[in-house]
Amino acid sequence: MSAKGGVGKSVISSLLAIALSRDHDTLLVDLDIHTMALPKLFGYDGVLHEVSKEGIIPFRIAQKLKLLTLGGVVKGRTVILPGRNQERVMESLLGTGAIKEDVIVFDLPPGLGDEILVLEKVTDFLPLVVTNPSTLSVRVVEYLLKYLEEKGKNPLLIVNMSFMKCGSEVIRPFGSLNEQVSRRGLQIVELPMDETLNRFVGKIQEYRGNLLDEMYKLSSIINERMR
Amino acid sequence: MSAKGGVGKSVISSLLAIALSRDHDTLLVDLDIHTMALPKLFGYDGVLHEVSKEGIIPFRIAQKLKLLTLGGVVKGRTVILPGRNQERVMESLLGTGAIKEDVIVFDLPPGLGDEILVLEKVTDFLPLVVTNPSTLSVRVVEYLLKYLEEKGKNPLLIVNMSFMKCGSEVIRPFGSLNEQVSRRGLQIVELPMDETLNRFVGKIQEYRGNLLDEMYKLSSIINERMR
Amino acid sequence: MHEWSIADAVVRTVEDMMEGREGRVSKIVLGVPRISFLDVEILIEAFDELKKNTSLSDSRLEVNIREPSFTCQRCGFVFHLNDIKSQVDDLRSEFGEEYPLHLIPMLGPSFLTCPHCGSHDISGNDDIVVERVEIESTVKPS
């Protein structure tokens, strides 16, 4: 989750779910009902979920990986929706979906709206807060960290797009993480920028770059935490 | 506006408002009620709006530039808000704000929620749709373009963070804009990535880099369109 | 088709509600918006099957099909399902039986527009809700 958009929530939740599905039956749930980035990342844009007696059947991406998304209900249609309906749409998607997996990864929209309130209602959860190192994004994300602290949660902070290679140098296109956050005492994971990622939009399940290696490390941290 | 987050809506609306305020009395309105990036960009984080008989008085940033934001009502507090309240909060901010300017620039949150419905209710507007060139962002933004087309609007498409310098080379860290969009027949403006921007968070009114030059060009295009 | 999953949700919801409470449930009234085109017969059949071996085994499901009126939040126009029949028909023929408003009725505003001004900002397309639970006291009159 992140109050800030465009920091990599969808990419990271996808790669993380792929990594987790090596060992666990994993369901990836897309709660970003306007953007629906996940079906686009996995190549299920415009594909409809099948529906059975048990409800809406998530897409089976791999042996142990499934995906539930509003995209599978509305096909490629634009979902423009008044705020007053958003909470119930998310709850209906979760309620009508046939969910049986051991591990669920939720991809949330930016902002601090219904999605967090809905999550709090339906389950206990481990928050992974994503940001990039830019001063602006970090300031925005601090609100969310404060809120989670008040709720007694201990989030993992993921600093995505932290650095990249430019020839033989390492550059930091969004600047460096400021110290205020480092001082918060959170567990922090820095992730690199990978320009090859863009080629895997539509087939992210085939991505084998170094972000995926990082995700295997991240899943061990998560396994620890969930114990 | 943009359905996608993190593409530069707030930065661009700020710089654009600065450019427009050379010739017009300009009000910048922050409709991103969760993130409130604008007071952070201009150094008004945690500052409260004054209130008079006329209502909430926008911050005076410069001779002809003012800023109205929910940040000036709630100080640095986290605004976690159910969707059912979001529409009326935005309308109240607009209704209670003392607004007299000739030109209003609205900074919207990502998504396709109340903010667009509220805008449609209160005013006619020229949509500036912002994206970065990445395949994923562009796919998301296509929904919004489709919706605006249906409404008979003719948006300007701003492709932010299109390229940057790496030594003597020009690199495109988010890849190149795909042809499908170029073929839509929209007016497109490409903007560079500028690493110095990060240093102006909190004092963006002092920024003099090349993005600002681009904004003066953009304001002439807008002046043409608004005629 | 997914009526079975709805009936299942009703059983679980009402069982949760009754946890730690006295009395037996005799009747459950489920409100269902007309626009969802849910099949009442299947709903009741599924409920009667799924209630077996639960604390609701003696209860009856009643389905109340509601015809809400819609209000456009932009122009104030009030209208009914009839006034947007062609929109709904188009949607059903595009998507088939499991059309979006059948699966998630609250998606209404994404697919429907005000017949007067064209806005998507419409309210009143109600949700599927347990409207009433009737409980019979187990205390016998002596």
Next chain:
Amino acid sequence: MHEWSIADAVVRTVEDMMEGREGRVSKIVLGVPRISFLDVEILIEAFDELKKNTSLSDSRLEVNIREPSFTCQRCGFVFHLNDIKSQVDDLRSEFGEEYPLHLIPMLGPSFLTCPHCGSHDISGNDDIVVERVEIESTVKPS
């Protein structure tokens, strides 16, 4: 303080509503949630000043202070302003007269939490609304 801007909005809203309609407005009832601590006297004074030279010059503003009950959408707990008095008092002493719920009452859920479970997902903190407009027909009985 900003009661004047509210009175101004009321005048404009009701004038818009009456555009092209017959009759004269005799009374306007404005619903105001208690939690906003708006000053009724100033509201009426401002209205009486601002109505001059408009089509509402003969009308009277009545302010109806509402005491809504709040419902937590997470745990279902129902409560009243009294039950969250200390939260509201803290907020008012932090922000002073123009505190957020005075300026924008619909911000309630951001600042208030359910006294039972602590959730921000609470509803019922009403908005400022024109509840009723009474119109006197200008047609004289002959």
